[in-house]
Amino acid sequence: MKSVPGGHNLFVQDKEVASLIENLYSKLKLVLVRKDEQKSAALRAHLGRIDALLERRATRFLTGDTMCCFDCELMPRLQHIRVAGKYFVDFEIPVCILRPLSTS
Template sequence: ASTIDGRRKGACLFCQEYFMDLYLLAELKTISLKVTTVDMQKPPPDFRTNFEATHPPILIDNGLAILENEKIERHIMKSVPGGHNLFVQDKEVASLIENLYSKLKLVLVRKDEQKSASLRAHLSRIDGLLERRGT
């Protein structure tokens, strides 16, 4: 949840991206994954005791707490089976998905046919890439 107001979902892009990657590894049975959400406006006492004013994301692996984004990335890369693959940047994929969310949001908010056509064309390009790669 959002550290901005405790109500918005998915405000942290770092959390979203790595949750999806770690969830994939869990689906492949490479790792075991447990996600715990915390209301930062009213964190539970044990959270306050252990992490004071630290904002999410926090990764806990076998009792070791990692609190900074870069350290979380390094830990995943070195310690999580298959984790090193999460940080290989595919430029073609990155450019295709870069503006997908904003286009989808415009279609949902404005319901404009031109925006819908733009989104469909974008999704078609993503579909083409997946087909070329056999995924």
């Protein structure tokens, strides 16, 4: 990993981030199975907690200014939520959660 640019930061330990992203699929599953507003609100709240973490830390990625394994896990999960949620139950990730990353 030392020969890969930024590879030393790829496997970062962060229990807060790990617990936030590990429950995303279970929340999505409940939305797809139950199809009620309460489960959709729970998923939106969970996505909001991830957004709040990014805002609180003021970093480009979940654990810092370089990508790590958590970012590589989160991005496809967000895409699955976006596509499957829209297709099966007309669920959309709120725009306020999809804020653009700062370029600074």
